Amino acid sequence: MLLNYNKKKSNASSVSRNTLAPNLSFAASEAYKRLRTNLTFSFAGDEQTRVIGITSSLRGEGKSTTSVNLANSLAETGKFTLLIDADMRLANIHKLLNIQLKPGLSNILVGAKDNESLIRQSGIHPKFHVMTAGDIPPNPSELLSSDRMKHLVKNLSAKYDYIIIDLPPIDAVADALIVSEYVDGMIIVVRENYTDKRALDNAIRQLQFHKANILGFVLNCVEAQNKYYRKKYSYYNKYGYTKRSGTESDEADAQD
Numbered sequence: 001m002l003l004n005y006n007k008k009k010s011n012a013s014s015v016s017r018n019t020l021a022p023n024l025s026f027a028a029s030e031a032y033k034r035l036r037t038n039l040t041f042s043f044a045g046d047e048q049t050r051v052i053g054i055t056s057s058l059r060g061e062g063k064s065t066t067s068v069n070l071a072n073s074l075a076e077t078g079k080f081t082l083l084i085d086a087d088m089r090l091a092n093i094h095k096l097l098n099i100q101l102k103p104g105l106s107n108i109l110v111g112a113k114d115n116e117s118l119i120r121q122s123g124i125h126p127k128f129h130v131m132t133a134g135d136i137p138p139n140p141s142e143l144l145s146s147d148r149m150k151h152l153v154k155n156l157s158a159k160y161d162y163i164i165i166d167l168p169p170i171d172a173v174a175d176a177l178i179v180s181e182y183v184d185g186m187i188i189v190v191r192e193n194y195t196d197k198r199a200l201d202n203a204i205r206q207l208q209f210h211k212a213n214i215l216g217f218v219l220n221c222v223e224a225q226n227k228y229y230r231k232k233y234s235y236y237n238k239y240g241y242t243k244r245s246g247t248e249s250d251e252a253d254a255q256d
Contacts, residue, residue, distance in 0.1 A: 053185070093132060
């Protein structure tokens with residue numbers, strides 16, 4: 001089980017500011033480090049590039065926020081990391097990072113642009129690069145299943161240690177299932193008090209049917225205002241690990 005640690009808030013304007021590195025609370029930052037560690041140990045002893053898909057069962061569970069923060073966490077360890085926004089219907093990565101949407105992935109897949117010119121800096125960490133979704137195409141599923149997409153991932157794998165692919169929710173469209181066939185593993189984001197159990201069960205069954213390697217689940221929007229977490233993170237604060245309150249945490253992006 002992979003674990004992310006976020007808390008709900010009602011102020012929508014605080015979402016992008018407080019849920020993305022480098023503005024994460026100590027608790028959330030530590031959770032992403034645990035997520036990174038668990039992911040690293042999933043491929044222990046293997047130095048080849050790893051391609052990881054991030055999806056969810058429903059929209060609004062925090063997959064894009066998780067994708068950004070996981071990619072940044074990997075980059076912080078010195079790994080060259082590329083985040084690809086493959087949710088071409090409802091692209092969100094460019095909004096979270098405040099970078100240009102197009103041209104991007106869709107433009108590469110129709111042969112309009114070369115991949116080198118469309119890789120951008122994230123603006124968070126120098127080893128964290130981004131490929132946005134690009135222009136909204138009429139046929140995202142067909143583009144993702146194309147040989148051009150497979151060759152793109154293969155070519156980029158020669159230049160990066162990790163490639164994170166932000167994918168649409170499984171219960172919405174087939175895109176994540178298509179891509180699952182040529183990534184090394186899939187992470188499913190689950191939002192507390194939001195995810196529908198039947199939708200999640202269906203998503204898992206579909207991934208298993210496609211023989212996807214499910215690496216684990218990220219539990220998002222976990223309430224942290226309880227005695228255990230207050231005590232735990234106040235302890236870390238006391239000994240100088242952080243200057244921020246141990247009860248602080250963050251909300252997943254409801255636009256994913």
